[in-house]
Amino acid sequence: xxxxxxxxxxxxxDPLRGDRLVEIGCIEIFNRMPTGxxxxxxxxxxxxxxAEAFAVHGLSTEFLxxxxxxxxxxxxxxxxxxxxxLVIHNASFDVSFINAELDRIKRPVIVKDRLIDTLLLARRxxxxxxxxxxxxxxxxxxxxxxxxxHGALLDAELLAEVYIDLIGARQSQLILASETSDARxxxxxxxxxxxxxxxxxSRVSDADREAxxxxxxxxxxxxxxxxxxxxxPVALPAA
Numbered sequence: 001x002x003x004x005x006x007x008x009x010x011x012x013x014d015p016l017r018g019d020r021l022v023e024i025g026c027i028e029i030f031n032r033m034p035t036g037x038x039x040x041x042x043x044x045x046x047x048x049x050x051a052e053a054f055a056v057h058g059l060s061t062e063f064l065x066x067x068x069x070x071x072x073x074x075x076x077x078x079x080x081x082x083x084x085x086l087v088i089h090n091a092s093f094d095v096s097f098i099n100a101e102l103d104r105i106k107r108p109v110i111v112k113d114r115l116i117d118t119l120l121l122a123r124r125x126x127x128x129x130x131x132x133x134x135x136x137x138x139x140x141x142x143x144x145x146x147x148x149x150h151g152a153l154l155d156a157e158l159l160a161e162v163y164i165d166l167i168g169a170r171q172s173q174l175i176l177a178s179e180t181s182d183a184r185x186x187x188x189x190x191x192x193x194x195x196x197x198x199x200x201x202s203r204v205s206d207a208d209r210e211a212x213x214x215x216x217x218x219x220x221x222x223x224x225x226x227x228x229x230x231x232x233p234v235a236l237p238a239a
Contacts, residue, residue: 025152
């Protein structure tokens with residue numbers, strides 16, 4: 001199942017009082033596993049940045065002035081999220097800003113039925129305590145040391161990890177793997193790693209492979225690397 005973990009940054013707290021969207025970050029997960037596919041954009045809010053908001057995310061009026069308008073990125077954004085469920089921490093806040101921007105350009109808004117609010121999930125699972133993103137990272141031993149300021153993509157990455165722990169998906173995967181694949185347990189008793197349903201695309205280009213082949217050829221008659229190289233492509237004769 002495909003889900004999108006989403007976060008935003010804004011100029012303030014209320015889109016009905018003129019506050020605008022300035023950043024969107026999205027992480028794709030499939031069967032509760034990040035796939036490596038992301039969407040990230042900064043947006044020109046067509047207004048100034050209040051000092052209070054700048055202190056939170058560090059996005060200045062000058063920095064955002066050269067960024068695209070929401071109307072210029074909306075098609076790409078909507079294509080990425082498609083009709084997938086959206087996992088958001090305090091979803092009503094982020095979606096109110098996205099829907100205000102969509103309404104401003106006469107586009108259909110995002111309906112509540114597709115939202116998964118991790119703040120509500122956390123409050124049910126951990127009642128009576130603070131459930132901010134930083135608190136949840138600490139509770140689930142997720143490294144958030146890079147989060148010196150709020151940032152939509154980084155916060156979406158952290159939230160994806162929190163969400164997987166919050167719904168128990170990580171633990172259930174580990175238990176299932178340990179029960180059905182004991183042979184994969186490491187020599188020191190390590191739990192088996194979760195396997196991606198959809199492998200990440202290779203970043204090694206044909207040019208990289210050829211450069212490696214050329215390097216291996218300089219290592220003598222029988223370098224051990226030859227045992228790991230795939231067969232070289234055979235050139236077909238010209239017709």
